[in-house]
Amino acid sequence: MASLVTVIIPAYNCAATVAETLESALAQDHPATEIIVVNDGSTDGTLDVLRRFGDRIRVIDQKNAGPPAARNAALQAARGDYIAFLDADDVWVQGKLAAQARHLDRHADVGTVFTHWHVWMPEADGSFKRRPDIEARHVDDSVDAVNSGWLYTRLLFDCELLTTTVMLRGSMVKRLGGFDLQLWNGDDYDYWLRCSREGKITKLASTGALYRILPNSVSRRPREVNYEHEVIASAVKRWGLTGPDGSEADPVRLQRRLHDLQVAHAYTHLLRGDAAVAFNGYRDALARRPNELKLWMNTARAAMKLGLRGAGKGVG
Known part of the structure; x- marks a missing residue:
């Protein structure tokens, strides 16, 4: 059967x-x-x-x-x-x-x-x-x-x-x-x-x-929560970097992946989402990689957008 x-x-x-x-x-x-x-x-x-x-x-x-x-x-x-x-x-x-x-x-x-x-x-x-x-x-x-x-x-x-x-x-x-x-x-x-x-x-x-x-589609719109980052970070917290078969994930490579996901999420919001989410994401990324010039530039762009948004609300 x-x-x-x-x-x-x-x-x-x-x-x-x-x-x-x-x-x-x-x-x-x-x-x-x-x-x-x-x-x-x-x-x-x-x-x-x-x-x-x-x-x-x-x-x-x-x-x-x-x-x-x-x-x-x-x-x-x-x-x-x-x-x-x-x-x-x-x-x-x-x-x-x-x-x-x-x-x-x-x-x-x-x-x-x-x-x-x-x-x-x-x-x-x-x-x-x-x-x-x-x-x-x-x-x-x-x-x-x-x-x-x-x-x-x-x-x-x-x-x-x-x-x-x-x-x-x-x-x-x-x-x-x-x-x-x-x-x-x-x-x-x-x-x-x-x-x-x-x-x-x-x-x-x-x-x-x-x-x-x-x-x-709804799934392609920027969301406040960086779900992919959360899923991976949660899995590592729960199970670590070792698979059931004994294989090991490279910790340096994994940290880079988490960093890249955070930066990509911030950039998406910088382009067409919430400037506050973008700013907070870039700020956190800078705390870990303060020597990356592009992060400083995009953090400034997000701050400017926030400032313009705040000024607009003040005028209203």
């Missing part, structure tokens, strides 16, 4: 894309699946689109609470031996679920399996053309050995896994619990780091998904 796979799709204001996403999931040739879609307080007609699929999917309707809460609601309802995640604007390639389920069936030491993905860019008019050249390639069992194994120390330097390509062993999910509700962004990165402490992670070499790039 085939292992049951639960497909989890958080959906928020995605009426324009979710039908295409669901059709790609329903078309998968794995013989035992259940699809759970969490309508996370959509206001654009997403729920009406979901209702058209009838009993082919299970719908959980809740007030808007963010992606971690939506995924957790689906995890609570999931019955599958394996759990697969799919975002409501992406599309799966045929054979993805079957290949991943086979891999987990055959490798008891693997807790997580993901695939390669295609970055799906919009056309000049903003539309997205399907890629039959990619979708016609059936996902097979070939493994990207270089990017597989005990990945904890590697994940400290790059997330590497794309959520819409990931399948997890259900028994591992029960041990780990749900996604961190404090992480509006980065909850998936945090979860893959947790998974990397529990078992090996395998990357299948085939392209398993089209990953749609939406320039104006």
Whole structure:
């Protein structure tokens, strides 16, 4: 008997894309699946689109609470031996679920399996053309050995896994619990780091998904909290620099990564976000690297923006 796979799709204001996403999931040739879609307080007609699929999917309707809460609601309802995640604007390639389920069936030491993905860019008019050249390639069992194994120390330097390509062993999910509700962004990165402490992670070499790039998506807007920095720093505080396999992360390189993330976050806010966040970020970075001229220059730019903002408020 085939292992049951639960497909989890958080959906928020995605009426324009979710039908295409669901059709790609329903078309998968794995013989035992259940699809759970969490309508996370959509206001654009997403729920009406979901209702058209009838009993082919299970719908959980809740007030808007963010992606971690939506995924957790689906995890609570999931019955599958394996759990697969799919975002409501992406599309799966045929054979993805079957290949991943086979891999987990055959490798008891693997807790997580993901695939390669295609970055799906919009056309000049903003539309997205399907890629039959990619979708016609059936996902097979070939493994990207270089990017597989005990990945904890590697994940400290790059997330590497794309959520819409990931399948997890259900028994591992029960041990780990749900996604961190404090992480509006980065909850998936945090979860893959947790998974990397529990078992090996395998990357299948085939392209398993089209990953749609939406320039104006919420995830691309600057946020006050530097979530990626927080996720990595929290992991190091909890588990240190040593992986379950005994591998060691380079502490100097890791400190550079954390520094670079802080500077990048500050720069994003300097360009199009909150000047106060930019200033505080640069100030903290300067405390560690006072000899970097560019940091001084951008700190001054942020201070000027703050001053102009303050003057504007005073005039108002």
